[in-house]
Amino acid sequence: MAxxxxxxxxxxxxxxxxxxxxxxxxxxxxxxxxxxxxLFAGLLxxxxxxxxxxxxxxxxxxxxxxxxxxxxxxxxxxxxxxxxEKAGYRPAIVGSLMLIAGVILFVIPVGIGAALYLEEYADxxxxxxxxxxxxxxxxxxxxxIIYGILGLAFIVRGPLDLGFILAAGSLTLAxxxxxxxxxxxxxxxRAVPDSIRQGSLALGxxxxxxxxxxxxxxxxxxxxxxxILAVSRALGETAPLLLVGATVFVTFDPTPFGSDGYxxxxxxxxxxxxxxxxxxxxxxxxxIILMLVxxxxxxxxxxxxxxxxxxxx
Amino acid sequence: xSSGTAIAPExxxxxxRRLQASSKRRGEKxxxxxxAFCGVLSVLTTTAIVASLIIPTIDFFxxxxxxxxxxxxxxxxxxxxxxxxxxxVVAGTLNVTFWGMLFxxxxxxxxxxxxxxxxSPRVRKTLKPVLEILAGIPTVAIGFFAVSFILPEIIVPLxxxxxxxxxxxxxxxxxxxxxGIGLMVVPIIxxxxxxxxxxxxxxxxxxxxxxxxxxAKVAMxxxxxxxxxxxxxxxVLAISRAAGETMIVVLAAGSTPQFxxxxxxxxxxxxxxxxxxxxxxxxxxxxxxxxxxxVGTVLFVMTLVMxxxxxxxxxxxxxxxx
Amino acid sequence: xxxxKWLAVLAFAAALALGVAACGxxxxxxxxxGGEDLSGSIRIDGSxxxxxxxxxxxxxxxxxxxxxxxxxxxxxxxxxFEKFCAGETDISDASRAIEPEEIDACKKDGVGYQEVHVAxxxxxxxxxxxxxxxxxxxxxxxxxxxxxxxxxxWSEIPGLEENFDEDLALFGPGTDSGTFDYxxxxxxxxxxxxxxxxxxxxxxxxxxxxxxxxxxxGMGYAGFSFYTENEGNLKALEVDNGKGCVPPxxxxxxxxxxxxxxxPLFMYPSEQALQKPEVKAFISYxxxxxxxxxxxxxxxxxxxxxxxxxxxxxxKIGA
Numbered sequence: 046m047a048x049x050x051x052x053x054x055x056x057x058x059x060x061x062x063x064x065x066x067x068x069x070x071x072x073x074x075x076x077x078x079x080x081x082x083x084l085f086a087g088l089l090x091x092x093x094x095x096x097x098x099x100x101x102x103x104x105x106x107x108x109x110x111x112x113x114x115x116x117x118x119x120x121x122x123x124x125x126x127x128x129x130e131k132a133g134y135r136p137a138i139v140g141s142l143m144l145i146a147g148v149i150l151f152v153i154p155v156g157i158g159a160a161l162y163l164e165e166y167a168d169x170x171x172x173x174x175x176x177x178x179x180x181x182x183x184x185x186x187x188x189x190i191i192y193g194i195l196g197l198a199f200i201v202r203g204p205l206d207l208g209f210i211l212a213a214g215s216l217t218l219a220x221x222x223x224x225x226x227x228x229x230x231x232x233x234x235r236a237v238p239d240s241i242r243q244g245s246l247a248l249g250x251x252x253x254x255x256x257x258x259x260x261x262x263x264x265x266x267x268x269x270x271x272x273i274l275a276v277s278r279a280l281g282e283t284a285p286l287l288l289v290g291a292t293v294f295v296t297f298d299p300t301p302f303g304s305d306g307y308x309x310x311x312x313x314x315x316x317x318x319x320x321x322x323x324x325x326x327x328x329x330x331x332x333i334i335l336m337l338v339x340x341x342x343x344x345x346x347x348x349x350x351x352x353x354x355x356x357x358x
Numbered sequence: 359x360s361s362g363t364a365i366a367p368e369x370x371x372x373x374x375r376r377l378q379a380s381s382k383r384r385g386e387k388x389x390x391x392x393x394a395f396c397g398v399l400s401v402l403t404t405t406a407i408v409a410s411l412i413i414p415t416i417d418f419f420x421x422x423x424x425x426x427x428x429x430x431x432x433x434x435x436x437x438x439x440x441x442x443x444x445x446x447v448v449a450g451t452l453n454v455t456f457w458g459m460l461f462x463x464x465x466x467x468x469x470x471x472x473x474x475x476x477x478s479p480r481v482r483k484t485l486k487p488v489l490e491i492l493a494g495i496p497t498v499a500i501g502f503f504a505v506s507f508i509l510p511e512i513i514v515p516l517x518x519x520x521x522x523x524x525x526x527x528x529x530x531x532x533x534x535x536x537x538g539i540g541l542m543v544v545p546i547i548x549x550x551x552x553x554x555x556x557x558x559x560x561x562x563x564x565x566x567x568x569x570x571x572x573x574a575k576v577a578m579x580x581x582x583x584x585x586x587x588x589x590x591x592x593x594v595l596a597i598s599r600a601a602g603e604t605m606i607v608v609l610a611a612g613s614t615p616q617f618x619x620x621x622x623x624x625x626x627x628x629x630x631x632x633x634x635x636x637x638x639x640x641x642x643x644x645x646x647x648x649x650x651x652x653v654g655t656v657l658f659v660m661t662l663v664m665x666x667x668x669x670x671x672x673x674x675x676x677x678x679x680x
Numbered sequence: 681x682x683x684x685k686w687l688a689v690l691a692f693a694a695a696l697a698l699g700v701a702a703c704g705x706x707x708x709x710x711x712x713x714g715g716e717d718l719s720g721s722i723r724i725d726g727s728x729x730x731x732x733x734x735x736x737x738x739x740x741x742x743x744x745x746x747x748x749x750x751x752x753x754x755x756x757x758x759x760x761f762e763k764f765c766a767g768e769t770d771i772s773d774a775s776r777a778i779e780p781e782e783i784d785a786c787k788k789d790g791v792g793y794q795e796v797h798v799a800x801x802x803x804x805x806x807x808x809x810x811x812x813x814x815x816x817x818x819x820x821x822x823x824x825x826x827x828x829x830x831x832x833x834w835s836e837i838p839g840l841e842e843n844f845d846e847d848l849a850l851f852g853p854g855t856d857s858g859t860f861d862y863x864x865x866x867x868x869x870x871x872x873x874x875x876x877x878x879x880x881x882x883x884x885x886x887x888x889x890x891x892x893x894x895x896x897x898g899m900g901y902a903g904f905s906f907y908t909e910n911e912g913n914l915k916a917l918e919v920d921n922g923k924g925c926v927p928p929x930x931x932x933x934x935x936x937x938x939x940x941x942x943x944p945l946f947m948y949p950s951e952q953a954l955q956k957p958e959v960k961a962f963i964s965y966x967x968x969x970x971x972x973x974x975x976x977x978x979x980x981x982x983x984x985x986x987x988x989x990x991x992x993x994x995x996k997i998g999a
Binding site: 055058061062063065067081082085086088089090091092093095096097099100102103107108110140153156157159161162163165166167174176177180181182183184186187188189190191192193194195197199203220221224227229241242251252253277280281282283284287288295297309314315318319326330332333336338340341348351 | 396398405410411548572573574575580669
């Protein structure tokens with residue numbers, strides 16, 4: 046696609062803009078203009094206000110409903126049907142931690158590997174590389190429950206037949222967020238200027254040495270940000286886990302390969318939310334507060350990371 | 359990007375020299391294959407998804423005629439006698455998505471225009487991350503908010519009783535889920551549209567200002583059309599996310615499949631049907647079980663089509679500024 | 681920071697997560713002592729109606745026997761039996777008796793079992809406080825809830841004595857629910873047969889309560905506990921099964937006069953599972969404690985004779 050085309054489009058837009066503006070100017074009454082502009086600005090502000098109001102209402106409601114259940118018990122106690130005052134989230138917390146540990150272990154090597162392949166080695170004109178790219182973009186848009194179906198049919202039963210164990214849930218979540226990591230890693234790798242690579246090759250390094258010593262270190266902050274964002278997505282996912290067996294009533298800490306069942310934070314919250322009694326509703330809200338705090342911390346860390354280590358070439 | 363086989367120009371009287379190291383480190387090829395495998399994994403995943411959906415779906419169509427499935431409007435697979443018209447749950451998805459987008463598009467675009475054209479840099483720096491927080495909230499939390507707050511405290515008191523059957527006495531309805539979903543996708547629309555608008559060259563704006571245009575004119579007549587591709591892409595992405603959302607619909611929209619777009623009726627969407635049925639009281643291999651995969655196939659195809667459209671749109675308009 | 685440092689940070693985070701998990705599991709197995717030296721795992725799955733009962737008993741059991749792990753799943757009565765007959769679970773919770781196909785499946789895989797009655801549930805039909813109707817016959821209920829029912833208003837109910845001109849607002853559980861299965865079978869004659877235009881609350885029976893409370897013409901059905909917990913806010917219909925109007929209550933459910941909506945709840949332990957000492961102990965513990973837990977959860981506890989019969993049944997396969 047030639048540079049001339051971009052220039053032509055830009056000109057076209059500029060001319061259209063100028064024409065519209067001039068037309069409007071010629072037609073306009075100055076007084077109506079002021080009112081119209083204030084109204085417009087007001088509408089925009091209202092849009093922002095509604096969005097913010099929604100966010101704050103959610104946070105406030107969660108706090109209001111859940112504050113009665115907030116205590117250290119929440120983290121240390123197992124769930125309880127008979128004694129909701131003593132109930133907590135402990136197995137779910139441990140389950141979630143193990144799940145995302147598994148996700149990280151899978152997603153870092155495979156995600157970085159795929160990104161490096163696509164950016165450094167792949168000949169973009171080949172059809173198989175195009176196929177991989179298209180697949181990654183499609184997979185990023187597939188609804189999370191479809192990944193649950195994949196997990197149920199392929200990982201829990203089917204070829205891998207792992208059973209309803211935590212590792213299966215972890216693998217399902219990892220596949221869900223892998224496209225995100227690949228896309229973020231590709232951006233990070235792509236941002237490294239070509240001159241760095243050429244310099245390294247000129248000095249006699251092999252391609253892999255160049256990647257390992259120059260490209261990869263420079264792109265780690267971007268990759269880390271992408272991984273953290275993907276992990277926080279995995280932490281909050283409920284639907285796929287429902288299909289791959291995250292049981293609710295688990296009072297002991299789960300193990301990765303144990304077949305006694307496991308649980309996760311969002312699933313536990315979901316099940317408390319379904320129960321009518323006020324105590325369980327409060328527990329659900331308290332769990333939500335817990336998750337929001339953790340996620341906020343993670344996302345802030347990711348943003349700080351991006352700002353602090355963003356390299357300007 | 360480097361391909362590793364660059365060739366140096368031929369020096370006077372000698373064979374062409376490659377920029378690749380003359381002594382190949384052991385394992386270069388092996389590493390390349392390993393990395394290639396990581397890439398191929400994505401293709402394998404897609405294949406696995408398609409396979410896991412298609413096989414039970416074909417089994418399903420051995421029992422249920424495909425025209426009853428695709429064109430029927432009564433979805434009651436577990437009633438006696440069962441009926442398998444998928445349009446009811448498709449309508450449920452469309453119902454929630456439509457009303458959700460009706461909320462999210464003005465709010466999202468309004469916020470984007472405000473952030474891009476009206477807000478001072480300091481305001482933008484604080485406001486944008488705050489909106490991003492909305493994007494990071496787990497959907498189960500939004501669903502809980504929708505059913506325990508939006509429905510009883512906002513919809514039921516404010517909705518006129520005479521309109522479309524009224525909202526009173528309904529523990530679940532599409533609108534509650536729709537508003538929750540709308541809230542969830544506002545950051546997607548706002549963020550991507552704002553990025554697109556920021557990418558519009560300043561020169562275009564300044565030219566319009568120089569001609570005496572007001573901020574509103576510049577925003578709507580110059581910047582908005584220029585960033586249209588990114589805006590449209592963000593909307594299509596948001597629609598895709600909204601249609602694929604599960605937990606909010608499960609918690610707030612109910613489980614009554616109805617072929618309606620009425621927002622104050624309880625409905626069942628494709629995603630909520632899959633979620634509640636696959637975890638519930640059905641046995642593997644039964645017709646109900648297979649219906650889950652059939653619905654999953656419809657959902658997968660729908661989001662795939664939307665994704666293809668969105669990629670086309672983005673590619674078509676991205677050329678403008680490259 | 682160099683790349684190796686970054687990778688170290690991420691690896692450390694992962695290790696930390698696993699470490700917490702490992703420490704966690706140490707704690708749970710080390711705490712409390714007391715109790716016998718029982719250890720092992722017990723897998724229970726099945727009805728979501730019986731599950732709260734089983735969960736509560738299991739919690740108390742695990743508090744006294746900290747090395748035993750009990751998991752309670754809620755795949756539904758049918759899903760539970762499927763897993764049970766495939767040998768994947770030790771005990772199946774059920775809100776209805778085992779069906780012929782399921783009996784065959786168990787026989788095929790050589791799974792021996794015993795039906796143990798653990799509590800009774802009185803399915804309650806609830807109406808709004810403003811509703812003057814006191815009692816409906818089974819036929820009237822079938823007229824309202826039948827598959828082809830066109831009744832939209834209380835005044836259209838055949839043979840209704842009271843004058844109540846309000847639109848019907850129906851609430852009920854979804855097709856996954858044992859409550860749904862039982863109601864449709866007892867009232868409409870066949871499981872799954874019902875009119876389709878009611879407010880389907882899925883598994884959230886509390887929404888039935890809320891819905892009926894909020895609609896003057898509301899009618900909904902759910903388990904007894906949902907009525908008892910909300911007693912001031914709605915009324916329970918008396919049901920006439922041909923022998924007069926009977927209200928849902930502990931006594932009427934126990935003596936069977938509240939018919940056809942009082943249903944027995946069961947637990948099915950497998951013969952194979954009872955080889956494990958922890959399962960044996962659990963079953964006896966269950967029967968010793970079920971009545972106290974049942975009442976607090978809103979179920980109808982067993983009478984003394986019923987309890988004896990259950991203990992005898994359990995003893996039949998070695999409990």
